[in-house]
Every structure is written in structure tokens, then in C-alpha cells.
Amino acid sequence: MAAALPHEVFLSHSGLNREFAGSLSEEIRRQGVPVWCHGVPVWYSQANILGAQQWHDEIGAALQRCDWFVVVLSPLSVESMWVKRELLYALSHDRFENKIVPIMYQPCDYEGLSWTLSEFQMVDFTRTLEEGYIALFRMWGLGYRERNPD
Numbered sequence: 001m002a003a004a005l006p007h008e009v010f011l012s013h014s015g016l017n018r019e020f021a022g023s024l025s026e027e028i029r030r031q032g033v034p035v036w037c038h039g040v041p042v043w044y045s046q047a048n049i050l051g052a053q054q055w056h057d058e059i060g061a062a063l064q065r066c067d068w069f070v071v072v073l074s075p076l077s078v079e080s081m082w083v084k085r086e087l088l089y090a091l092s093h094d095r096f097e098n099k100i101v102p103i104m105y106q107p108c109d110y111e112g113l114s115w116t117l118s119e120f121q122m123v124d125f126t127r128t129l130e131e132g133y134i135a136l137f138r139m140w141g142l143g144y145r146e147r148n149p150d
Contacts, residue, residue, distance in 0.1 A: 004140075004141075005040065005140050005141065005142070006040055006041075006066075006067055006068040006099075006140065007041070007066075007067045008040075008041040008042070008043060008062075008065060008066045008067060008068070009028055009040060009041070009042045009043065009066060009068045009069075009070055010043050010062055010063055010066035010068065010069050010070065010086070010090070011024065011025050011028075011042055011043060011044045011070050011072070012069065012070065012071040012072065012077075012083050012086040012087060012090075013071070013072035013077055013083065014072070014074060014076035014077040014079075014080045014083060015080075016076045017072055017074050017076055017077060017105060020072065020105055020125075021044060021072055022044065024070075024072065024103070025042040025044035027133060028040050028042045028070075028136075029041070029042055030145075031133075031137050031142050031144065031145065040140070043062040043065075043066055059082075059086065063086065063089050063090070067095060067096075067099060068096070068099045068100075068101065069086075069087075069090035069096050069099060069100045069101070070100075070101045070103060071083065071086070071087055071090075071100070071101070071102050071103065071113075071117075072103050072105045073102055073103060073104050073105055073106070073108055073110045073113070073117075074105045074106040074108055075106060075108045075109075077105075077108070077113070078108050078109060078110060078112040078113050079112075083113065084113050084114075087100075087113055087114055088114070091114065091116060100120055101120070101121070101123060101136070101139065102117050102120050102122050102123070103122075103123045103125055103132070103136070104122055104123065104124045104125060104126055105125050105126070106126065107126060121139070123135045123136045123139070130144070130146065
């Protein structure tokens with residue numbers, strides 16, 4: 001059974017994985033787009049933190065507001081202090097119960113972030129992007145629509 005469509009997704013990632021994270025945030029926004037709505041909102045640091053803002057305050061406000069938590073897993077994110085802090089926040093708040101989605105972007109020892117990640121349904125992007133997107137959107141009851149090459 002698919003979970004409810006997110007009101008807003010927090011996207012946690014290493015800044016060094018920003019190309020993948022940016023594409024992922026665009027796809028999440030694009031997938032939930034029937035005629036009457038604007039897709040699934042995603043809080044993604046590269047798009048949501050403006051130059052002069054206090055970035056740690058913006059991250060905290062987004063974590064307090066979002067109802068889903070997606071973490072991009074890679075060797076770089078496992079080493080990121082900020083990804084670990086964001087994940088620990090999500091793990092300690094009940095509203096993220098059954099709403100934490102680990103995305104395996106690159107093979108890594110994700111237990112370095114938290115030993116609890118093995119308990120969550122992992123979305124695997126290591127085989128193909130299409131398979132990863134299909135699995136991710138199925139969780140929210142959405143079908144995956146590939147972009148039309150123009």
C-alpha cells in the first residue's frame with residue numbers, strides 16, 4: 001500500500017553529490033504534477049538557501065516543516081557531518097515515522113551514518129536511474145513518467 005503524497009520532502013545529501021541531488025529534486029517536483037497542482041515540493045539546499053541567509057537556520061526550519069526525509073547515500077554522504085545531523089534529527093522525530101527514504105546513489109557503508117538505516121526500505125539507484133525513480137514514486141502512489149526528449 002502506497003503512503004500518502006508528501007506535503008514537502010527534505011532532501012539530505014553531500015554537497016559533493018549536488019548534481020545527482022539536483023536532478024532528483026527536479027524529478028520529485030515534476031512527478032506529482034496533475035493539471036491542478038504544482039508537483040511534490042522538495043526542500044533542496046542548492047535551490048532553497050539564498051546567498052546571505054543563515055544556512056543552518058534555513059536547514060533547521062526546513063526540517064521542522066517537511067513531512068518526508070530523503071537521504072542520498074554515497075561514500076561522500078556517509079562522511080558528511082551535516083547529513084548525519086539531518087538524519088539524526090529525522091530519526092528522533094515521530095512525524096518522520098515510516099517517512100524516511102534512504103536512496104542508494106552509490107554503494108557505501110551507510111551504517112556509518114546510522115545502524116538503523118538497514119531497517120528502512122532502500123531505494124536503489126545503483127542499477128539504473130529509471131528503476132530507482134520507479135521504486136521511489138511507487139512509495140507515494142505515483143507512476144514514473146520519463147521526460148520527453150525534446
